[in-house]
Amino acid sequence: MNAPLLAVNDIGVRFGGFVALQGVTTEFRPGRVTSIIGPNGAGKSTFFNVLSGVLTPSSGSIRFKGDDLKGTKQHEFVHRGIARSYQITNIFPDLSVHENVRVAAQASRSRYNIWTNRNRFTELDAKADAALESVGLVAKRDETAKFLAHGQQRALEIAIALISNPEVLLLDEPTAGMGPEETKEMVALLEKLASERTILLVEHKMKMILGLSDRILVLHHGRLIADGSPRDIQTDPEVRRVYLGQNDGYA
Amino acid sequence: MTSPALAVSPSASARKPARFRSLVTKYRVPLSILALCLLPWLLPSKALAVNVLIYGTVAVGYNLLFGYTGLLSFGHAAFVGTGAYITGIAIGQFGVPWYLAVLMGVIGGALLAFVMGALSTRTRGIYFSMVTLALAQLVYYVALQTPSWTGGENGLRGFTVNKINLFGFEINFLDPVNKYYVLMVFAALALWLVSRILNSPFGAAIEAIRENERRARTCGYNVERTKLLSFTLSGTICALGGTMSALHLAFVPLDSLHYLSSGMIVMMTLLGGASSFFGPFIGALVFLVMEDVFSLWTSHWQIIVGSIFVLFVLFLPKGIWGTFLTKVMR
Numbered sequence: 032m033n034a035p036l037l038a039v040n041d042i043g044v045r046f047g048g049f050v051a052l053q054g055v056t057t058e059f060r061p062g063r064v065t066s067i068i069g070p071n072g073a074g075k076s077t078f079f080n081v082l083s084g085v086l087t088p089s090s091g092s093i094r095f096k097g098d099d100l101k102g103t104k105q106h107e108f109v110h111r112g113i114a115r116s117y118q119i120t121n122i123f124p125d126l127s128v129h130e131n132v133r134v135a136a137q138a139s140r141s142r143y144n145i146w147t148n149r150n151r152f153t154e155l156d157a158k159a160d161a162a163l164e165s166v167g168l169v170a171k172r173d174e175t176a177k178f179l180a181h182g183q184q185r186a187l188e189i190a191i192a193l194i195s196n197p198e199v200l201l202l203d204e205p206t207a208g209m210g211p212e213e214t215k216e217m218v219a220l221l222e223k224l225a226s227e228r229t230i231l232l233v234e235h236k237m238k239m240i241l242g243l244s245d246r247i248l249v250l251h252h253g254r255l256i257a258d259g260s261p262r263d264i265q266t267d268p269e270v271r272r273v274y275l276g277q278n279d280g281y282a
Numbered sequence: 283m284t285s286p287a288l289a290v291s292p293s294a295s296a297r298k299p300a301r302f303r304s305l306v307t308k309y310r311v312p313l314s315i316l317a318l319c320l321l322p323w324l325l326p327s328k329a330l331a332v333n334v335l336i337y338g339t340v341a342v343g344y345n346l347l348f349g350y351t352g353l354l355s356f357g358h359a360a361f362v363g364t365g366a367y368i369t370g371i372a373i374g375q376f377g378v379p380w381y382l383a384v385l386m387g388v389i390g391g392a393l394l395a396f397v398m399g400a401l402s403t404r405t406r407g408i409y410f411s412m413v414t415l416a417l418a419q420l421v422y423y424v425a426l427q428t429p430s431w432t433g434g435e436n437g438l439r440g441f442t443v444n445k446i447n448l449f450g451f452e453i454n455f456l457d458p459v460n461k462y463y464v465l466m467v468f469a470a471l472a473l474w475l476v477s478r479i480l481n482s483p484f485g486a487a488i489e490a491i492r493e494n495e496r497r498a499r500t501c502g503y504n505v506e507r508t509k510l511l512s513f514t515l516s517g518t519i520c521a522l523g524g525t526m527s528a529l530h531l532a533f534v535p536l537d538s539l540h541y542l543s544s545g546m547i548v549m550m551t552l553l554g555g556a557s558s559f560f561g562p563f564i565g566a567l568v569f570l571v572m573e574d575v576f577s578l579w580t581s582h583w584q585i586i587v588g589s590i591f592v593l594f595v596l597f598l599p600k601g602i603w604g605t606f607l608t609k610v611m612r
Contacts, residue, residue, distance in 0.1 A: 148482065191501065
């Protein structure tokens with residue numbers, strides 16, 4: 032079996048007196064889709080924030096390809112190979128679709144050059160167009176990002192995250208707020224992406240998760256309560272109790 | 283550059299003005315310099331033209347931070363004043379040649395901007411504005427308390443530059459036209475520099491931070507360092523404006539460091555339009571012309587200028603030049 036790409040050991044996150052995550056230990060191997068599920072407030076977003084450097088855990092450690100990420104700043108995560116999207120669409124609203132992706136591509140090429148004309152970096156244009164192609168937004172290239180439909184903005188955010196060619200892609204509810212048609216397109220996109228890289232997914236749409244995931248982690252009150260294949264998770268009594276007991280209709 | 287004109291789908295009627303606008307953007311430096319060459323012959327006095335040159339340079343430099351990085355500083359008078367004081371002290375007390383004094387003023391202003399930027403860019407929003415204001419007032423009080431260097435309340439005098447030597451030519455610097463065109467070289471240099479910065483990859487990075495700081499960080503930009511560089515560059519251009527003002531007036535008023543001067547820079551920038559390259563320069567021009575005209579009528583000219591400013595902020599948030607570019611040229 033291949034070595035883990037990303038490993039967390041005994042992660043804990045506290046906000047004052049509130050414990051958001053507690054004793055989470057797990058690892059992620061390359062080339063799979065892992066979904067993280069759990070009721071609202073279970074700690075899924077906190078876990079993502081830890082994995083993408085937004086939050087520094089109160090305790091425990093994260094290792095990426097064997098390196099401890101302690102003290103790594105958030106902006107360095109993407110250069111190491113961990114990129115993410117956010118639950119609430121997070122793009123550059125007043126830039127064009129192309130500029131959105133281009134400026135993201137530029138982050139790994141040139142950040143402090145104040146002298147050269149940015150248009151000289153033609154390889155960035157090609158890279159940006161390729162990323163737009165892969166998420167199906169080439170036709171919208173020159174539109175201002177804020178005027179895109181919701182689903183297209185979500186796709187644009189994924190293009191922004193993909194541009195650094197990350198080894199690990201964290202997607203926080205990529206289909207949030209989408210109708211069935213848009214969701215179907217997003218699932219097709221995710222299936223395509225899954226063949227090329229490691230994907231971690233936070234989602235609420237159960238049917239989609241069961242179809243897409245190789246593995247599912249279940250968080251509840253900040254603790255990891257189950258970890259297994261979609262089939263294992265569906266039959267896990269603890270998971271059933273958490274979901275059905277709350278009767279919120281996810282399971 | 284984000285140009286709203288390009289966002290509109292290019293119908294046949296919209297295409298031509300959009301192209302015209304992109305031409306204006308492409309040749310913004312030569313066009314600006316052309317405008318500067320004509321300026322002294324269009325304004326009522328040469329002294330006013332020199333003032334426009336100085337404050338236009340300051341406002342364009344300020345806008346690098348305000349309009350393009352999205353950081354509202356209330357402390358940029360500190361860099362203008364520091365540039366001016368260092369130049370004046372270097373010439374008056376140490377007999378340094380004027381061009382070296384200018385260089386020293388610019389470097390001194392840049393260092394101060396780096397320090398103030400390092401302290402202030404750790405904070406965000408209103409806190410950032412307040413920290414810049416407080417640090418700039420600190421510089422003001424230092425100048426007030428060290429009269430042996432700065433002349434204290436009376437300002438700094440005694441460093442008149444009468445003539446300058448340029449490649450063997452002696453130029454009478456007291457002649458207003460000569461003075462204007464010598465200082466114009468510095469203004470043109472500053473405009474060219476700012477334009478280059480805005481066109482660079484760094485220019486794209488600061489726009490990304492203005493648009494969405496969190497996303498820029500997630501993309502891999504070091505937001506703090508980028509802001510600090512922008513702050514330093516912006517302060518450096520403002521310090522150049524300060525050294526120009528010292529050469530022009532042969533006097534540095536203590537008020538040049540006061541927060542009211544910082545406020546004036548913000549007003550000029552907003553009046554002309556923070557979303558465009560040349561807008562702040564237009565803002566400085568309109569502000570100073572209004573001051574010149576209205577102060578002949580009444581000593582309360584600030585009421586009129588203030589009212590016009592409020593009307594602009596409320597109804598034309600893109601400022602004079604920004605509105606012209608988006609409405610008239612579309």
